[in-house]
Amino acid sequence: MIARSLASNSTKILGLILPNAEDDLFENPFFMQAMKGISIHAQNRGYYIMYAFSKNEEEELKFIKHYIRGRLVEGTILLTSRKDDKCISYLKKTQHPFVLIGRPEDPRDTLWVDNDNFQAMYNVVDYLIRKGHKDIAFIGGPANLYVTRDRLDGYRKALRTHGLPEDKGKIRCTKEFSRECGYEAMMDILNYNIPSAVATTDDLLAFGANLAIQEKKLEGIALTGFNNTYLAEYQTPSLTSVDINAEKLGMYAAKLLIDKLEKKDMPTNHYVVDTKLVERDSTL
Amino acid sequence: MIARSLASNSTKILGLILPNAEDDLFENPFFMQAMKGISIHAQNRGYYIMYAFSKNEEEELKFIKHYIRGRLVEGTILLTSRKDDKCISYLKKTQHPFVLIGRPEDPRDTLWVDNDNFQAMYNVVDYLIRKGHKDIAFIGGPANLYVTRDRLDGYRKALRTHGLPEDKGKIRCTKEFSRECGYEAMMDILNYNIPSAVATTDDLLAFGANLAIQEKKLEGIALTGFNNTYLAEYQTPSLTSVDINAEKLGMYAAKLLIDKLEKKDMPTNHYVVDTKLVERDSTL
DNA sequence: CTGAAAGCGCTTACAG
DNA sequence: CTGAAAGCGCTTACAG
Structure with a gap:
């Protein structure tokens, strides 16, 4: 696998950045559900997921840089969107493929999945x-x-x-x-x-x-x-x-990113996942 | 990174198998907390974590085989211990390094971390x-x-x-x-x-x-x-x-596995993490 | 102590 | 269509 990655210049590894969200990360099933959706779709298409916990935005950025410079990860999935997010601006600057679960600052030039x-x-x-x-x-x-x-x-x-x-x-x-x-x-x-x-x-x-x-x-x-x-x-x-519908959000995020990596025709750069009032x- | 892995025959990637645990996986913070402990220790020592969701024991085994045969993963972390676990017997048979969070069938010949x-x-x-x-x-x-x-x-x-x-x-x-x-x-x-x-x-x-x-x-x-x-x-x-103390369980699991991979002197093959009645x- | 060369295990472009 | 050779970007053992 490693030799294949080196020869084909494609690792089939996606990076997942878990945000610093304190209790929410542990108590809100959203994250685990999204991880499941991501994982299932990625597995079906032969991709692997690497995750990293981080303490704050700086550390998130550190991991992203490390992953990208090391060329370990082909694409990155972000689970939160903040205003003026340093990770996003870095990813854009380096032209590294990524997808955001949440609404981006500029919805036209990034891949994203969100509820309305x-x-x-x-x-x-x-x-x-x-x-x-x-x-x-x-x-x-x-x-x-x-x-x-x-x-x-x-x-x-x-x-x-x-x-x-x-x-x-x-x-x-x-x-x-x-x-x-x-x-x-x-x-x-x-x-x-x-x-x-x-x-x-x-x-x-x-x-x-x-x-x-x-x-x-x-x-x-x-x-x-x-x-x-x-x-x-x-x-x-x-x-x-x-x-x-967190699992669906994760699934579509993985789909968008992998489509992009495989240079499929991209009919859209985002998906809006339905919500349901219970x-x-x-x-x- | 990939070239380094190939040359040094060491990927620095650990595999984490998430069990099929239905609601428990999403509602019990144990899993996310353990993942955090694993991640933090692994990151400190320069290792990466790959995770896989699976629907049942067969699928878990499928992923383990895939990871090991592909030589992507150097060691594996299991989050549950079942009686007559097929994954464990496969891991033992292939001599692939792994650590179990939970008590193993034979506590002497496997690495494990658990509460008492x-x-x-x-x-x-x-x-x-x-x-x-x-x-x-x-x-x-x-x-x-x-x-x-x-x-x-x-x-x-x-x-x-x-x-x-x-x-x-x-x-x-x-x-x-x-x-x-x-x-x-x-x-x-x-x-x-x-x-x-x-x-x-x-x-x-x-x-x-x-x-x-x-x-x-x-x-x-x-x-x-x-x-x-x-x-x-x-x-x-x-x-x-x-x-x-799930985060500590995860941390020690990562420590044991990485110590083993780096062929450190292993004073022990397990850690017992303290519990606290609240x-x-x-x-x- | 330094630096050029071989080799890790694949893919892929190319010669036959 | 087939198969030997070059090359991916590192590490490491070895020659100088």
Whole structure:
């Protein structure tokens, strides 16, 4: 295999950069599911996956450089998109093939796979409004992530469409995806004013928000999450959440990258994977 | 890098076989944590990790053969130990270096890293007995896994040591590590006889058991889990659980395997990683 | 101590 | 169409 790689100048190895995401990496099945989708597609087409954990953006960049300079890896898969991402600009500069799970800064000149986060959150808020809610709060993850910004935009758009006012005091972005951050953000909002519903961008945030609501002994506040985590079903009340189809995201990411490496005709440089609102007791 | 591999006959690549573990793979942070420990140690020593998902034991074996025959991978890390494991016997037969996270059939002639599962469960049951419980049920995972057998043995030993009788009707092994299986096993036990405490070998099983207890509107049954999952803390009541230190397990696994590959003096062929009982409301 | 040469195990372009 | 030879980019043993 090694000799073949050397002779044919093709290693058939893809690099997967796991972002520094603290608890989220371990508690959010998204990463493992995406890894599964990537792995299955890659295996079918004879490719191997190498992964690297990293502590921060600098270390991610270090690994990418190391992989590319060593010519070990033919293409790279990134699992998060940040604003002004150094890894992305390096990959672009060196013309190294890569694919992004998430929305890129410039969607035309990079390969990417994503949900329609704007539409997904729009649908959530639209759904809450149709249920009669007029006073809906928003709790998002880190504000520098596109996923947060897109979902916030979807939230705003849904309010506007239905002629509802936006209240900055009811919008919070957190430092990270964790239950603690969700709890704090919810407490902030509750101390400001009690909404009738809360849309969050992550189940962990929703779990924390739920705890804050319970501590304040409030009832009947609708709550939604994202990622349809295994334990969403077992919250009290069970949590309505958006299934983002992580395995499919991974599968298409691998497909795009390998198509590119094999210089297939590329009908598209991206795929948009459908989401599904899974309705449970928290929005009844 | 590739040329170096060919010339030096050393790829510096380790293979990681992810077992077919259904939900457990996505919901139990063990796997990701172990992957992190492996990755960090390997990176420090200049090694790379390749992973493969597989649907069943046959497919795992297929990947192992493929990796070894292709000489891509210098050593292999296995994340589960089953009885009569085909992968292990193949790896032994071909003399391919590998390390097992979990207890091997013959602990002398293979490299392995594990908790002392017997002792860990002994400690749990001993702790419950000291709390005054005399009627303790057991819910374990698949009976063919060593981890289940060792923990069951620890449970039995603790009962015996304290002169308590063993009741087969209060011992259940499940098909897989899932909330559903935990729920069913607990229902079985409750329909047979109501115990005062339940020791489980996995948080997911404990989550399910908790649901069964709540549905039956029973109170004051002590409950324990394993893996100290993120959400153990947020169950009602919060769940007492054993932290198995998965990242450390992964780290030592990588260390053993790389030491072997580099033909270091091996003072030991295994490491036993300490566990820690994290006490919460479910055993108060 | 230094540097040119052989060899790792394949692929591929090319001579026959 | 077939098969011997060159070359991929390194390491390493060896000649000078």
